[in-house]
Amino acid sequence: MILLENELGDEFLNSIEYQEALRKALEEAGTEIVKTVPSTHHEISARPIGYWNNTGVYKPKGITLLVVYTGGKWRSNPHWGPTDAAGDSRYPAPSSYLKPGAPEGCLIGKVGGSNISGGSPVFAIGNHGYVPPEYEGLLWLTVNDEERGFGDNHGQISVAIRHIRA
Secondary structure, three states, rough: OOOOOHOOOOOHHHHHHHHHHHHHHHHHHHHOOOOEOEEEEEEEEEOOOOOOEEEEEEHHHHHOEEEEEEEEEOOOOOOOOOOOEEEEEEEEOOOOEOOOOOOEOEEEEEEEEOOOOOOOOOOEEEOEEEEOOOEEEEEEEEEEEEEHHHHHHHHEEEEEEEEEEE
């Protein structure tokens, strides 16, 4: 399901949490909003078909995408409770994970490839982040886990994705 930004509601878009996450993501990306299209809203499963969720968002080269967590919880490890898109910072992912060094259970992304493999280098997003402008292709998002670990995952989170021309 994809919702346009105006369907997320003014209360949410004007919330301190959303504005702070947007500010941090822009700061990390080293850009400011010059031109945008409305954000789209996406449900990201902790247990996708394959390893990656297809957002349906095509990212042109030279465009920065901002990704901001908007709600929900997921669990990538049966030994502790559910988390938001930041994952659990107490457990940095080992080398067998899709994004080693990033927190287990955090939101990660790639551009291009398929739900199984390929594409750009994997990057961590967490509760707010950006997709670098040098990548071009379809945006894929998922939970940071090891390939053999997806079978015990549960839940989903929601994110807003906004195109920014830097």
